[in-house]
Amino acid sequence: GAGVSQTPSNKVTEKGKYVELRCDPISGHTALYWYRQSLGQGPEFLIYFQGTGAADDSGLPNDRFFAVRPEGSVSTLKIQRTERGDSAVYLCASSHRDWIDTQYFGPGTRLTVL
């Protein structure tokens, strides 16, 4: 595709439920990143994939958060037992190879936990 796409655009769920957020990176980009952006703040790093493997997951806040990228393309961010504090915009970005390449962002998924 022309750019990074994310689905759904908006997700409303109830406290305690499980959610999955999907990211489709730019074709050919091997690096993929997830960020979380709370209202009025800058994005915060969650996890970075190089190919199929998570090269850096130091930003995941706790073990309720998990992400996969099984075929080195599409990635899914999974949140178990959602809490109201998980409400935020979840941004995905991809870059051609690694850290020297510019990251291109998707439009984000706005997650609201009621």
Next chain:
Amino acid sequence: AQTVTQSQPEMSVQEAETVTLSCTYDTSESDYYLFWYKQPPSRQMILVIRQEAYKQQNATENRFSVNFQKAAKSFSLKISDSQLGDAAMYFCALSEYGNKLVFGAGTILRVKS
């Protein structure tokens, strides 16, 4: 630890005028990259300009230019001939070896007609 500070929560500029957004950062690395991203209400984070730390020449992209002061760890963005479409949240970001981008808190830019 790498940090990015944007000290201006909000700025205003008259259409066709020039505005400068400030950013300071801290890093222990000598090789890194700096970015300015624009985020309109649509949420799409758009790259405005990128600066490699090893390059002394300031980056420019049409009406956008930076003033990169490596010793002072300062990276300001100048927008010339401001347009209504420039109104957005602007984020300064730092990337050093390790891939994660570290963002500042952002500056809201309002453009008055």
